Amino acid sequence: MxxxxxxxxxxxxxxxxxxxxxxxxxxxxxxxxxxxxxxxxxxxxxxxxxxxxxxxxxxxxxxxxxxxxxxxxxxxxxxxxxxxxxxxxxxxxxxxxxxxxxxxxxxxxxxxxxxxxxxxxxxxxMTGLTARERFGDATEKPFIDRIVRPGSLDLRLPESCPDTRDYVDLALSGTFPEPALRLSARGRRRWFDSYVQQLLTRDVAAVEPRRDPERLRRFFEALALNTAGVVDSATLYRAAGINIKTANAYENLLSNVFVLDVVPAWFSNRLKRLAQGPKRYLIDAALLGAAVGADTETVLRDPDLLGRLIDTFVAEQLRAELAVSDHRPRMHHLRQEGGRREIDILIELAGHRVIGIEVKASTGPNRDSGRHLAWLRDELGDRFVHGLVLHTGRHIYELGDRITAAPICTLWA
CATH class of the missing domain: 3.40.50.300 (P-loop containing nucleotide triphosphate hydrolases)
Structure with missing residues (x-):
């Protein structure tokens, strides 16, 4: 050991x-x-x-x-x-x-x-292994705490920064120690296929034995295809061929066995027409690959799938740090009705301060990529700590007052 x-x-x-x-x-x-x-x-x-x-x-x-x-x-x-x-x-x-x-x-x-x-x-x-635990320093201050640190924005780059393909490979390798550290790509695919099978037929049955594994599998696949999305519940239960009561029960079950994270919408009396629907994440991006049979090449050819995978990957890195931060952070998302403005991840800190994070599966986000963060900054004033556009490129640069574009790998550098 x-x-x-x-x-x-x-x-x-x-x-x-x-x-x-x-x-x-x-x-x-x-x-x-x-x-x-x-x-x-x-x-x-x-x-x-x-x-x-x-x-x-x-x-x-x-x-x-x-x-x-x-x-x-x-x-x-x-x-x-x-x-x-x-x-x-x-x-x-x-x-x-x-x-x-x-x-x-x-x-x-x-x-x-x-x-x-x-x-x-x-x-x-506990979550699965993060990239910081695998490639960085697990004893370092949490990323969230480094953003909040007074005086300067503490962002760093590792010696080697991944490209988009590397991020997809890393996301599909998963966070579970056994496949991530000891198995080949073929072995990992088989491991995750088995994990999903046992999850839906054994683990969930131990909590609620009356659930139909086949209907639960359809619902899990619908969740996987919509991970990192704000989707109406009706879309999910119709895709799975079940009713809303069953869908709610399945969602609670998957949350209780820690494979689904239902991230609540953020609310403020200062902002108008904020949507209240949750954003759902599979807790490991590799479960998306297993549920829909997607490998790296499949993901790279599908922009929607790529965006969902990378967003899910970033969320799993941040989720692992929530329990150890000194600032009592909670993870939310923000979306206005109709999708006029939305922010992928909003971290609320003690004192109602916020960090806004946009996730882009692109190598060179521009000022327009941070426009929703700029809107939130202007609305919240001093409560807005910083906005980040996390991307798959290799450079850190400013996009405006308290808004920075940074590679995803700064999460573990």
């Missing part, structure tokens, strides 16, 4: 929390590396997906926990959900920091009428 482990963005946060709170739960999509990361912070581990261990913890979880070196990692805890009650009782009796780390699925949380960990177990959301 020592030779292959890549430091994760959340590692410092986990370490900090373990000095302050008694129990931490790592949540996120299956195969994102939660267990591998948790092992770095644990003194002992119980693998509850092993039948023998699970049986002991189902029978008498309090006794089974007693005497284990702490912090104790309870891996796949949902296989013996009784252990959570034991953690609650132990933490209530002895609230010393750094006692337990939990990893697993959300199934038990969703099945339970109450979540006994509230106020006792702190959730830390």
């Amino acid at each position: 020592e030779a292959t482990y890549l430091a994760r963005i959340v590692d410092p946060l986990i370490a900090e929390l373990m000095t302050e709170v008694p129990a931490v739960s790592l949540i996120g999509p299956r195969a994102a590396g939660k267990t591998t990361t948790a092992l770095r912070h644990a003194a002992s581990v119980v693998h509850l997906d092993r039948p023998g261990d699970a049986t002991v913890f189902r029978i008498d979880p309090d006794a089974a926990l007693r005497g284990l070196p702490e912090p104790v990692l309870l891996d796949e805890w949902q296989e013996a959900p009784e252990v959570l009650g034991a953690v609650k009782r132990n933490v209530d009796a002895d609230p010393r920091p750094g006692r337990y780390i939990l990893t697993g699925s959300v199934r038990a949380e969703l099945d339970a009428h109450t979540w006994p960990g509230t106020g006792r177990v702190i959730h830390v959301r």
Whole structure:
């Protein structure tokens, strides 16, 4: 493990929390590396997906926990959900920091009428591997915090900046550690095909066994084709051949298993006619390739698909940093009714300040590319921190007051 482990963005946060709170739960999509990361912070581990261990913890979880070196990692805890009650009782009796780390699925949380960990177990959301974790410095300040830094805009370029094809290849390699780090392109395609198949037939069934896998697959494909888009819900459920009630249930399921991020629209009383519909993202751009059978050549020949893939890729890089930023950021999008003006990603910070981000699958955006950011700047005044046009070129340059064009790779440089 020592030779292959890549430091994760959340590692410092986990370490900090373990000095302050008694129990931490790592949540996120299956195969994102939660267990591998948790092992770095644990003194002992119980693998509850092993039948023998699970049986002991189902029978008498309090006794089974007693005497284990702490912090104790309870891996796949949902296989013996009784252990959570034991953690609650132990933490209530002895609230010393750094006692337990939990990893697993959300199934038990969703099945339970109450979540006994509230106020006792702190959730830390993990994503898959970002480009910064793979190619940069995971201990560096989050990109968002570098934009907010007073005095100067801290944008940098890596030694080698990708071109458009490189970005597509990187996006399709995915964020899940196994395919991203160890598999060939052919192997990755098979891995993601299998991941989608198991997601729709096994993982979702564990949460809601009554769902029809074939109809769910059609809905997932409709979501994939519309990732990074503001699309009417009716478009999605009609494309999947289901009704709105079923579509809403499917969307909630996919969100609960962390493969879909529903980004809310941003709202301000100062701006008129803002649309309220959400923007939906698959949490990994490679899932788009798997869902629609697209490889690099297919994406490069389809401008719409290219734009959606690159937007999804940028969103997954930023999403990973939300939990560790000092500015309590939340991700939104902005769109006026009728699409007159829209901004791909809007990061709202504490104090209602905002960073606007446009994502362009082009190498040389001009001043016109930042016109919606300029409009937002003029409307918000000092609340507008900065606007970025992230592109697939290789140069950083100004497009106006507090508006900068920068390569996407500045996210991890």
